[in-house]
Amino acid sequence: MSICLYAMCADNGAFDLPVLKELLTAHALLTMQKEGLMLVYLEAGKLPNLTTTATQYDQIITHLSYYTTALPVRFPTLLQDLPALTHWVERNQMAIQEKLTNLAGKVEYTLLLRNTQAENDIASLPALPTTTVGKYLKQKLAEYQPIIHKENIVNAFLAQYLPIFAQNSTQHKRLAPAQPDIIWEAVFLIEISHLPAFLPILETNFDLPPTIHLAYSGPWVCYHFATL
Amino acid sequence: MLSCIRVRGLFTTSYPMLDSPPPTYHLPTLYKQREVGLADVLDRVLNKGVMIQGDAIISVADIPLIRLNIRLLISSESTYQKSLLS
Numbered sequence: 001m002s003i004c005l006y007a008m009c010a011d012n013g014a015f016d017l018p019v020l021k022e023l024l025t026a027h028a029l030l031t032m033q034k035e036g037l038m039l040v041y042l043e044a045g046k047l048p049n050l051t052t053t054a055t056q057y058d059q060i061i062t063h064l065s066y067y068t069t070a071l072p073v074r075f076p077t078l079l080q081d082l083p084a085l086t087h088w089v090e091r092n093q094m095a096i097q098e099k100l101t102n103l104a105g106k107v108e109y110t111l112l113l114r115n116t117q118a119e120n121d122i123a124s125l126p127a128l129p130t131t132t133v134g135k136y137l138k139q140k141l142a143e144y145q146p147i148i149h150k151e152n153i154v155n156a157f158l159a160q161y162l163p164i165f166a167q168n169s170t171q172h173k174r175l176a177p178a179q180p181d182i183i184w185e186a187v188f189l190i191e192i193s194h195l196p197a198f199l200p201i202l203e204t205n206f207d208l209p210p211t212i213h214l215a216y217s218g219p220w221v222c223y224h225f226a227t228l
Numbered sequence: 229m230l231s232c233i234r235v236r237g238l239f240t241t242s243y244p245m246l247d248s249p250p251p252t253y254h255l256p257t258l259y260k261q262r263e264v265g266l267a268d269v270l271d272r273v274l275n276k277g278v279m280i281q282g283d284a285i286i287s288v289a290d291i292p293l294i295r296l297n298i299r300l301l302i303s304s305e306s307t308y309q310k311s312l313l314s
Contacts, residue, residue, distance in 0.1 A: 008278070054273045055266065066256050072277035079280070088280060099278075107255070110268075178271065195253045217268060219258050223276035 002044040005077050005085060007061050007070045010100045011038040014067035023063055027056065034086055035093045037100075040064065041085070044078050061221050069104045071096065071226050095228045103225060105192050106170060109218030111202070112177070112185040113157060115150065117211035153212055154184045160207065168198040173224055183212070187224045195219075 006029065014020055015031055015038050024031065028046050032039045040060075047053050057075045064070040079085045089096065166172060169188040177185045190198050202216050 005280070055269055058269045058273050062259055066259075072273075074275070074277040074279045075273045077280050107258075192253075192255055195258070199253070217262070217264055219255065219262065220272060223272040226276065226278050228278055 002078050002080055003041045003082060003085065004044045004047055004075075005073045005079060006040040006042060006057060006075075007064060007072050008089070008096055008100070009038045009040060009064055009071065010069040010104065011036055012068050017067060020064070020067055023060065027060055029060070032082065032086075034089050035097075037089065037093075037096060038068070039085065039089065040070075044076075047076065058221075065107075065221050069100045070221060071100055071103065072221055072223055092228060099226065099228055103189075103222045106189050106222055106225075107192060107195075107219035108222045108224055109188050109190060109198070109216055109220070110175075110185065111165070111188060111214065111216045113154065113183050113208070114213050114215055115181050115183050115211055116213065150183045153209060157184070157206070157208065157212075164201060165198075168194045168201065171225065175224075189222060189225050190219075 009015075011033055015024075023029075024040070027042070029040055029042050032041070054075050061070050061072045079088070165188060169190045171189040173187050175185040175187060177183065188198075202214070206214050208214065
């Protein structure tokens with residue numbers, strides 16, 4: 001029977017708690033102790049459908065993270081059988097343990113800058129001669145000016161605020177924006193004990209142009225920092 | 229008063245402003261307060277996390293054709309769906 005691996009967790013005794021036992025039972029999840037880890041998996045035949053299970057998966061990993069450090073595995077990762085899983089864990093045990101240690105007591109937040117203004121309204125173009133060269137320059141300016149304008153806004157924002165965010169976070173990664181109106185996106189790894197310092201910063205007034213807004217989401221289990 | 233911030237068209241975490249009682253930074257409470265869209269969840273769940281590579285793996289979500297070692301077989305998303313039904 002193939003299995004779907006959900007997470008690799010620190011084996012800190014939390015899985016003896018009734019609340020976790022109930023959670024695992026409710027979702028037909030199984031566990032296996034291996035190399036100081038608790039592996040949480042499901043028999044692949046019990047997966048209902050990908051979308052439903054994917055959302056359940058996040059809820060389960062989030063719930064697990066209340067009690068232990070959970071290393072989420074990209075969903076769905078199907079393995080041939082338990083021996084295939086244990087073999088893989090044995091080979092990667094050091095990296096898994098190191099990652100679990102690094103992510104213990106941490107969550108991630110996504111921060112992004114969104115531009116609510118249409119791109120072609122961002123900046124007026126200078127008057128240029130109506131010669132062929134002038135037209136060409138104007139075309140290129142129209143093409144690049146919004147990009148330069150956005151980069152300038154992002155650079156000014158990062159110069160002013162990134163040190164403040166970084167001061168209260170362990171690590172951060174810049175992400176490729178998922179939508180065209182997002183001009184900057186990054187994910188921050190934050191110690192839970194630093195949240196009282198980090199979250200109020202997000203509620204302050206940022207020195208941004210009127211059409212640019214900072215948005216954030218979190219806390220999340222450390223999906224972006226779980227790569228081995 | 230609550231501040232709601234939109235991310236990818238959906239409301240996300242709301243936190244009390246300064247004129248309301250001090251916010252709680254208890255992790256389960258923060259998770260419960262978090263309001264995230266399906267797209268955000270799927271983006272993380274399907275694209276992030278530990279990616280297991282090697283002979284043991286059968287499939288990941290974003291690769292329709294999956295490489296298996298000699299013990300296994302080449303499969304596809306449709307085959308995967310069928311295997312779930314069987």
